[in-house]
Amino acid sequence: MSITLDQAEKAIQAAKAKAADINTLMNIAIVDAGANLIAFAHMDNAWLGSIDIAQRKARTARYFDMPTGELGKLSQPGGSLYNIEHSNGGLITFPGGLPIKDASGTVIGAIGVSGSTVENDHTVAQAGVDALA
Amino acid sequence: MSITLDQAEKAIQAAKAKAADINTLMNIAIVDAGANLIAFAHMDNAWLGSIDIAQRKARTARYFDMPTGELGKLSQPGGSLYNIEHSNGGLITFPGGLPIKDASGTVIGAIGVSGSTVENDHTVAQAGVDALA
Amino acid sequence: MSITLDQAEKAIQAAKAKAADINTLMNIAIVDAGANLIAFAHMDNAWLGSIDIAQRKARTARYFDMPTGELGKLSQPGGSLYNIEHSNGGLITFPGGLPIKDASGTVIGAIGVSGSTVENDHTVAQAGVDALA
Amino acid sequence: MSITLDQAEKAIQAAKAKAADINTLMNIAIVDAGANLIAFAHMDNAWLGSIDIAQRKARTARYFDMPTGELGKLSQPGGSLYNIEHSNGGLITFPGGLPIKDASGTVIGAIGVSGSTVENDHTVAQAGVDALA
Incomplete structure (x- = not known):
């Protein structure tokens, strides 16, 4: 099962x-679920550079079925996944990407948010996830 | 002026x-107007390969401020813009991309549609343009 | 539903x-079904350049849920999808890629074969499809 | 000499x-031995992002004829090969990639494994190497 456009x-x-x-x-x-783009929105006057980052965060969260920020803890210098960002055409591993699961816990897609502090990005991504819970 | 998210x-x-x-x-x-992605929708079960093509059609229509199909007439073998598709990271020059103009005729963005015949793609893109007229 | 490794x-x-x-x-x-690589085999002494082509054929067949050769008929000069190969990071539109469907007709993946004439490539891809019928 | 498909x-x-x-x-x-993909397998429900990483680990191990984790020790900030990951279209330098040698010690290829902790990735890669010893 994969997320529908209505859900997205x-x-x-x-x-x-x-x-x-x-x-x-x-x-x-x-x-x-296949890491393909289903829906996107750029709020007026949001950062242009975050158009790409939001999409990479969403893909990264689905690629590894975890919040992007968790991956970022492991990709630091000296960490076990140092420089994992070089894979998959470029990952983003700071917060703002979250997997989306169905009621049974299966990952059906992911959300990526970019445009403010990583704390705010994460908060907004979580609101997206919560809307489907 | 550029298209707003509400308009998109x-x-x-x-x-x-x-x-x-x-x-x-x-x-x-x-x-x-800057050829940056503002909004996107993939209808359930639409072709996955058209996710990328729809975006390229929209960018192509804005890059040259004309319907993508017009550019395609010029990019054929022997044509004046032969293989222009190699530029800008890859253009799509068959129908389905259209500029979006404001009331004064200024281009404020573009729409790209992909998923069926090029005639249908064009028809659906035109419906998007008409909604903002 | 997506193809399993056993099926692949x-x-x-x-x-x-x-x-x-x-x-x-x-x-x-x-x-x-998400166009992600599940399994691959390079027969000893097969063309090295076909390692990439086989994968692109498989992705292309899934991207548009049709045999790659069908797409190639439409992407010729003067055709309705001329130069579609520039999309999705590079498509291959000659024969050798085929969608794989389950018993209900849903596409669950695709096979791509490269290494000989396109007729032979297609024949070998069909054998892969038939093995799951 | 290079690894055969049977060995792979x-x-x-x-x-x-x-x-x-x-x-x-x-x-x-x-x-x-030429760092070209010979065989690949994605176990059902394994991380999608590791499809790419497994291949990069295998290439990295063959590019430098050493375990990827050894290279990663040298690519840290201040290290002699700092950010070598930028080369060759993107390397992966944490554990999980190992060269494969023949009986005479000549490198005939490499294995890359990704999907769990780097310790587990390395353990599984070693099992692949051992099967050919």
């Missing part, structure tokens, strides 16, 4: 609402 | 409705 | 047997 | 068996 749009709407709540401008990407 | 989402909704009307499954991409 | 290996074994039958040396790739 | 498949089967033994889901790649 619902997650994006929730993420946009949270972004507005906390006074940020975000880029929000949703990928399916 | 309105165009995508109109394109999705037209795609459903003509019984097709489409990928729909909107780029802004 | 069964398809590769059948393809290898057919390749030997017709006295060819092939590269054989299997991708899943 | 034998190494993959041994690696898969070891992966199952230690309760992990792995991606396993074998390259030949």
